[in-house]
Amino acid sequence: MTDTPTSTDAPGELAPATAEEIPDLRVEIDAIDAELLRLIKRRSEISQRIGLARMAAGGPRIVYNREMQVLARFRDLGAEGRELGMLLLRLGRGRLGGR
Numbered sequence: 001m002t003d004t005p006t007s008t009d010a011p012g013e014l015a016p017a018t019a020e021e022i023p024d025l026r027v028e029i030d031a032i033d034a035e036l037l038r039l040i041k042r043r044s045e046i047s048q049r050i051g052l053a054r055m056a057a058g059g060p061r062i063v064y065n066r067e068m069q070v071l072a073r074f075r076d077l078g079a080e081g082r083e084l085g086m087l088l089l090r091l092g093r094g095r096l097g098g099r
């Protein structure tokens with residue numbers, strides 16, 4: 001237990017970082033970004049493999065219900081969460097997406 005506000009608190013309740021904390025916090029951000037990048041690449045790879053299998057079987061490029069489930073997971077983050085979910089889905093389509 002700690003009195004230090006955490007990421008689970010409402011944004012307005014976050015305590016500003018002290019100048020001494022900032023270098024360590026930036027190290028933590030860098031580690032989080034590296035892990036996110038790894039996970040996003042892995043997610044895209046998996047999604048593309050599923051898409052390739054579905055298309056090889058003559059199925060559709062997009063599974064609407066499944067995409068709605070994915071987007072619902074990001075609802076907590078509001079409008080930006082939806083954008084993030086959409087970007088993940090687009091990355092997963094890769095070349096299948098016809099971009």
Ligand SMILES: O=C(O)C(=O)C[C@]1(C(=O)O)C=C[C@@H](O)C=C1
Binds near residue numbers: 047070088092
């Ligand atoms: O779950 C699937 O069937 C997928 O193809 C993966 C995925 C995704 O990236 O989450 C990608 C495309 C589909 O429209 C739905 C979901």
